[in-house]
Every structure is written in C-alpha cells, then in structure tokens.
Amino acid sequence: MKIQLQIGFGILIAAVALYLYFQLSQLGKVRQSEETTIEQATAPSKTETATPSTKLQNPYDTPDPADPRITRLKNGNVLYNPSIEASRSLSKTIEPKRALETIHELIDHYRFAYQENPVGVENFEFTEQLLGKNRLRIVFIDPESEAIQGNQLVDTWGTPYFFHPLSGQKIEIRSAGPDRQFWTNDDIQSANSSTVEATM
Amino acid sequence: MPKDLKNISRRQFLKAGTCGAMTIGPLVNTIAQLSLINSAAASVQNPLLVGSDYKALVCIFLRGGCDMNNVIIPIAGNSQAEAYASDRGAVGIANGVVNATYNPAGVDNTIPINAQGGEPYGLHPSLVNLAAMFNDGDASFVTNVGTLAEPTNKNGYSTTSLPKQLFSHSDQVTQWMSSIADQPYTSGWGARVSDLYNDTWNANSQTSMMITAAGGNQFMQGGNSVNQYSVTSTGAISLASFGSNYGSALNPDGSYQTGSTGQRLKALERIMQYSHAHIIEEGYSEVVRSARANEEIITQAIQIESSLGIDFDTIFTAYGADSGIANELKAVARLIAGRECLGNNRQIFFVDLGGFDNHASINGSLPGLLDQLDRAIGAFNAGMKELATKDANFSYDKVTTFQASDFNRTWTPNGTNIVTAGTDHAWGSHSFAFGGAVNGGSFYGAYPELSVGGLDDVPSGSRGRWIPTTSVDQFAAVLANWFGVPAGSSEMQTIFPNLYRFDDPFAPAANLGFL
Numbered sequence: 001m002k003i004q005l006q007i008g009f010g011i012l013i014a015a016v017a018l019y020l021y022f023q024l025s026q027l028g029k030v031r032q033s034e035e036t037t038i039e040q041a042t043a044p045s046k047t048e049t050a051t052p053s054t055k056l057q058n059p060y061d062t063p064d065p066a067d068p069r070i071t072r073l074k075n076g077n078v079l080y081n082p083s084i085e086a087s088r089s090l091s092k093t094i095e096p097k098r099a100l101e102t103i104h105e106l107i108d109h110y111r112f113a114y115q116e117n118p119v120g121v122e123n124f125e126f127t128e129q130l131l132g133k134n135r136l137r138i139v140f141i142d143p144e145s146e147a148i149q150g151n152q153l154v155d156t157w158g159t160p161y162f163f164h165p166l167s168g169q170k171i172e173i174r175s176a177g178p179d180r181q182f183w184t185n186d187d188i189q190s191a192n193s194s195t196v197e198a199t200m
Numbered sequence: 201m202p203k204d205l206k207n208i209s210r211r212q213f214l215k216a217g218t219c220g221a222m223t224i225g226p227l228v229n230t231i232a233q234l235s236l237i238n239s240a241a242a243s244v245q246n247p248l249l250v251g252s253d254y255k256a257l258v259c260i261f262l263r264g265g266c267d268m269n270n271v272i273i274p275i276a277g278n279s280q281a282e283a284y285a286s287d288r289g290a291v292g293i294a295n296g297v298v299n300a301t302y303n304p305a306g307v308d309n310t311i312p313i314n315a316q317g318g319e320p321y322g323l324h325p326s327l328v329n330l331a332a333m334f335n336d337g338d339a340s341f342v343t344n345v346g347t348l349a350e351p352t353n354k355n356g357y358s359t360t361s362l363p364k365q366l367f368s369h370s371d372q373v374t375q376w377m378s379s380i381a382d383q384p385y386t387s388g389w390g391a392r393v394s395d396l397y398n399d400t401w402n403a404n405s406q407t408s409m410m411i412t413a414a415g416g417n418q419f420m421q422g423g424n425s426v427n428q429y430s431v432t433s434t435g436a437i438s439l440a441s442f443g444s445n446y447g448s449a450l451n452p453d454g455s456y457q458t459g460s461t462g463q464r465l466k467a468l469e470r471i472m473q474y475s476h477a478h479i480i481e482e483g484y485s486e487v488v489r490s491a492r493a494n495e496e497i498i499t500q501a502i503q504i505e506s507s508l509g510i511d512f513d514t515i516f517t518a519y520g521a522d523s524g525i526a527n528e529l530k531a532v533a534r535l536i537a538g539r540e541c542l543g544n545n546r547q548i549f550f551v552d553l554g555g556f557d558n559h560a561s562i563n564g565s566l567p568g569l570l571d572q573l574d575r576a577i578g579a580f581n582a583g584m585k586e587l588a589t590k591d592a593n594f595s596y597d598k599v600t601t602f603q604a605s606d607f608n609r610t611w612t613p614n615g616t617n618i619v620t621a622g623t624d625h626a627w628g629s630h631s632f633a634f635g636g637a638v639n640g641g642s643f644y645g646a647y648p649e650l651s652v653g654g655l656d657d658v659p660s661g662s663r664g665r666w667i668p669t670t671s672v673d674q675f676a677a678v679l680a681n682w683f684g685v686p687a688g689s690s691e692m693q694t695i696f697p698n699l700y701r702f703d704d705p706f707a708p709a710a711n712l713g714f715l
Contacts, residue, residue, distance in 0.1 A: 116364075119362075119365055120367060120660070121367040121626075122663065124661070125661065162559075162614075165368035165625065166369050166370060167365065167370035168364065168370075168371050171368075182615070182620070183559070
C-alpha cells in the first residue's frame with residue numbers, strides 16, 4: 001500500500017513537472033516573440049526599401065522595417081511611400097479638382113496611420129503634420145512638392161487651401177479658385193476624395 | 201451589456217438599442233419609462249407629485265461655434281479696447297475706439313453693461329435683453345471656458361494632454377456635452393446626473409428627467425437608466441400619419457373617428473395591447489403604449505399654463521420671439537409650468553440654435569442669430585418671472601439656464617472685406633447663465649488677454665485662439681452642484697471624472713461662484 005502511494009505520488013510529481021516545463025517553454029516563445037517586436041521597432045533606420053517579410057494590415061500597428069510601403073530616413077523620419085507617390089502628382093499643372101482629391105487621399109493615409117485626421121484648423125498645421133510633424137514622424141507628402149509654399153499647401157493658383165475640420169474623421173478642404181478669393185462662386189471644395197465640387 | 205446573451209433580460213435588450221434598429225423613431229425616447237405606463241393616468245390627476253424642492257436646468261447650445269469675442273466687447277476706456285478695434289478689423293463691432301478703416305468716427309454700437317468691479321464692456325448690439333438681464337443681476341458670464349483634458353497654458357501647450365481633435369466641430373460638441381475631453385464619448389454629463397439621482401430626486405416621476413426640444417443630443421445620451429425624451433416646440437411627438445395631435449383620428453372627446461384614419465388608430469392601439477411571448481414584439485408594444493402615455497402627460501403639462509393664468513404666447517410675442525429656439529424655450533417654459541404632471545423634482549431641458557459656423561460673411565449672419573437668441577432668452581426669462589408670480593409653489597430661482605457652444609472663434613478675421621470676412625475655429629469661449637439663482641452682473645473665471653501671441657493665445661499660428669482658463673468640467677460642476685450634486689462627493693467625481701485634475705471650482709480662487 002505504501003509503495004503504491006509512493007509510485008502514485010511520483011507519477012503526480014512527474015506530471016506536474018511536465019506541465020510546468022510545457023508552460024515555461026510556451027512563455028519563452030511569447031517572450032521571444034515580444035523581443036522580436038521590440039527589435040523591429042528599434043531597428044536602425046534604412047534608406048532603402050526591402051522585400052516584405054510579413055503581411056501587415058497597418059504598417060504602424062507593428063513597425064516592420066522590411067515593409068515595402070515605408071522608407072526609413074536617417075533623420076528618423078519615415079516616408080509612407082503610397083502617400084508620397086500620390087503627393088507627387090500635386091504639380092502646378094494638375095487639374096484643380098484632382099488636386100483636392102489628392103490632398104484628401106493624403107489625409108486618408110494619415111488617418112489610416114493614426115485613426116484620425118491631423119489636428120488643427122490653420123493650413124500650416126495640417127501641412128506640417130503631413131510633412132512629418134507627427135508622433136511617429138511619418139511623412140505623407142513629398143517635401144519637394146510644388147504644392148508646398150513655405151509651410152502651407154497651396155492650390156494651383158498659389159492660394160493656401162482652407163481646411164475645415166468637421167470631425168476627427170471628416171474634413172472639408174476649400175480652394176479659393178481662380179479669383180483667389182474665398183467664399184466666391186468659383187471656390188472649389190470637397191468633404192472627401194470623391195465629393196469635390198465647385199461651390200459657394 | 202451582459203456577455204451571456206441567453207440570460208439577457210428584456211429591459212437589457214431594449215437598452216442595448218434594438219428598438220432603434222426597429223426604426224420606431226422618436227418612440228425610443230420613452231423606453232426608460234416602461235414601468236410608468238400604469239401610473240400615467242394617475243399622474244395627471246395628482247397635483248402634488250412635485251414639491252417646493254423643484255429645480256430645472258436648461259441648456260442652450262449654440263451650434264457651429266459662436267463668436268463670443270463679439271458678444272463681450274471691450275469698449276473705450278477698457279485697456280483691451282484698442283486691441284479689439286485693431287485686431288478684429290473687418291468683423292469688429294464699433295466699440296468707441298477709432299479705427300481708420302472700419303470705424304473712423306470712433307462710434308460705439310455696443311450695449312454697455314455694468315460688470316461689477318471691472319473695466320467697461322459692452323455686449324453685441326443684438327443682445328438687448330441679455331444686457332438688461334446682466335445689468336439687472338439676472339445673468340452673468342463665465343469667461344474663457346472650454347474643453348480641457350488637463351490644465352494647460354501657453355508654455356505647456358505642446359507637452360500637456362489636449363482635448364481630442366481640438367478645433368473640430370463634432371468632437372468639441374461631444375466634449376462640451378460629455379465633459380470628458382480625453383476619452384471616446386460614452387455619455388453626456390446630463391445623462392450621468394440623471395443616472396445617479398433620478399430615483400432619489402424623482403420618486404414620483406411620470407416621464408423622463410431629461411427632455412429635449414431640439415432632438416437627440418449627446419448631453420443627454422448614454423445613460424444607463426434614463427433616456428432623453430423628445431418633444432416638439434408644440435408638445436409631444438405624436439405617432440405619424442394620424443394628423444396633427446391625432447386630429448384626423450380622434451374626436452375632441454377622445455373617441456375614435458369613424459373614418460379610416462380613426463379606425464386605423466383604433467386597430468393599432470388594440471394590437472399594441474396584446475401581450476407577446478417574443479421579447480422584441482413585446483418590447484415594441486410596450487414602447488408604443490408608453491409613448492402614447494407620455495404623450496398624454498406632456499399634452500396635459502403643456503396645457504397647465506392656462507389654469508395658472510399665464511399665456512406664454514403673449515409673453516413671447518411681446519419680445520418678438522418667434523424663431524425656432526424661441527418656440528423650443530416656450531415649450532420648456534410650458535413644461536416647467538406643468539411640472540406637476542411630469543412628476544419630477546429635478547428636470548433637465550435642452551434646446552439649441554444652429555448657424556454659428558460663420559467662416560464667411562459673419563457680419564451678415566451673427567446679428568440675426570444673436571437677435572433670435574436674445575429675444576428667446578428675454579422672453580423665457582420673463583416667462584419664468586411671470587410664472588413665479590402665478591404659481592405659489594414656484595419661484596424664479598428654481599430654473600437656471602446656461603449656454604454653451606462648440607468653441608469660440610478666432611480673434612482675428614480671415615479677411616479684410618466687411619461683407620465676406622468671417623472667423624474660424626478657436627477654443628476658449630464665454631458662456632452665460634441666467635436665472636434667479638445666478639449671482640448676476642459679473643464675469644466669472646478669468647477674462648483672457650486679448651492679444652495675438654499673448655499669454656492666452658495658442659502658441660501655434662497667430663489668430664488668437666484662447667487657451668481656456670476654466671474647464672468645462674469646472675463650469676459644469678458648479679451647475680451640477682446647484683442642481684443637487686454635493687461638491688467633493690463621489691457622485692461628483694463619477695459625473696466629472698476629470699474634475700480632480702483642475703483647481704477646485706468651489707474654492708474662491710477659482711472665481712466660479714456664479715451660482
């Protein structure tokens with residue numbers, strides 16, 4: 001009887017040991033995974049894009065230096081390539097309505113990263129945030145864009161756009177139009193990238 | 201919302217919003233009164249449900265962001281009058297200071313007010329009644345109040361936590377109404393007051409403690425136990441397609457008309473009396489029955505004024521108050537007069553006026569808007585005074601009305617043309633309050649330094665966007681305290697979870713003793 005109890009106790013101890021071993025090994029895997037994530041987040045800046053190693057829905061949820069959509073600059077800024085690419089169409093010859101759509105597209109990219117629009121009401125506040133003055137230093141517009149004059153985004157006639165924040169998710173952008181005067185009949189405005197219209 | 205959906209109760213199910221999905225429209229307002237159906241008739245007959253402890257809080261919300269820089273105006277003799285005249289330029293009101301372009305004769309078009317112990321100020325020329333109320337001690341202003349996540353100033357602007365989506369309309373409206381500037385919206389502070397105190401204050405309640413004459417609003421939304429009830433400016437919202445106030449379906453004696461519309465209403469009401477095993481069917485029927493019961497209560501309450509010898513139509517007409525907000529406030533006045541029918545010792549009302557987002561042509565828009573507001577509040581204030589003379593259980597200090605808006609507007613205009621210029625979104629604003637309990641004729645809080653790039657200006661840009669020196673939390677806490685929420689209580693902390701971050705609004709140093 002005593003021997004049977006000792007055997008049973010031994011089996012119990014072994015089972016507990018196996019269980020603890022299994023749990024600790026799982027914990028180790030989790031920690032390894034976390035360390036990988038931290039390493040990714042603190043990876044040295046690169047100036048070139050790389051081939052993708054993972055498929056991420058949002059490149060900012062889990063920073064991945066290999067994500068082809070981002071280019072890390074040595075100064076710490078991060079170019080978001082789809083947005084940068086879109087911004088390069090903002091030339092002086094772009095069709096005015098298309099320019100408004102493009103700026104909305106840039107703000108869409110910003111909202112994709114931060115789940116909200118840039119905060120502010122002045123043109124330069126929006127422009128600076130699109131240029132990288134944001135928490136993760138993500139650049140959404142080509143700093144060399146012809147649409148940037150000083151620290152403001154300007155329309156094809158050279159007038160700074162008027163930004164009207166309706167909410168954290170919706171913003172109206174207005175161009176003063178060819179007469180360069182706001183609130184006149186030739187103004188062009190839009191609430192999103194698909195509703196650009198001439199208005200007053 | 202319980203995790204175990206198998207154990208969900210009918211009430212929990214209804215609260216979760218299913219009724220809204222059933223497209224029963226305004227009837228959802230009555231959902232919190234499901235338990236009151238049986239007592240509806242009794243309420244009309246019992247005139248003693250509300251005692252002398254009655255208090256009503258009325259919120260006037262100016263949608264779009266009212267330019268309060270043109271409501272309180274420093275006039276000649278005020279140390280900031282020169283700055284006003286030069287900086288406001290095309291949108292400035294002539295304040296007695298010469299401006300070579302816009303006021304070469306140095307005319308003063310403002311209405312002077314006698315702010316106690318302060319420099320000379322005037323109100324916008326449209327605010328005749330508000331100026332009189334201020335000078336009579338009925339009204340006061342709390343200056344430079346706004347949404348804040350924590351105290352901040354020019355030096356701390358870039359390092360402190362700021363309200364979410366500062367300068368955007370809907371976010372700032374939400375934060376004014378929730379008084380929680382750094383968290384996603386879950387409820388309004390009016391709803392939280394009601395949640396905590398409705399059972400205590402309103403033991404004989406026959407309808408919601410929160411009544412809106414301006415449709416659904418976030419100030420009253422999100423409560424766990426009390427929902428807002430919508431009325432129109434003429435009374436309860438009737439079921440659609442039966443004529444105005446069931447005029448096409450009911451005879452004057454309440455019987456059904458013999459025509460198809462009358463018989464349709466009769467059939468509908470009979471169907472609604474059936475009991476249903478399915479919770480959704482039963483819930484729908486209960487809501488419809490409750491809505492009809494509330495309609496009766498509201499209709500009875502609206503009619504009390506005549507038995508008291510008051511005619512609010514005459515009072516409002518005398519003030520030329522016939523706008524939308526005037527009619528909303530008239531409905532509120534009638535419901536206050538008929539409070540015995542509603543059975544609530546504490547009642548919160550909500551009205552609003554839109555159109556203040558004047559990025560362009562503000563000189564053409566603002567005077568008319570302020571005129572509408574001024575006539576409405578003048579008439580409402582007179583109505584409350586009149587009610588106090590006719591109703592022995594009512595006194596003028598039972599009702600406190602306060603005003604709020606999305607935000608103030610930029611100090612500097614966005615143009616130089618007096619026809620087209622407007623102002624843009626800013627931050628710290630001024631709010632007025634009036635009523636018999638208000639310590640009137642004064643400015644409370646801290647009046648801002650009206651200087652571009654000055655101590656109170658947001659250190660970004662150069663438009664004059666005042667950083668609030670009083671938070672919405674502090675402002676609202678004083679109102680809630682007057683309403684009955686003890687200062688320093690756990691309930692106050694629950695209603696205003698960020699209040700502890702700011703100076704005690706009840707300490708003299710806060711200068712918020714407007715009530």
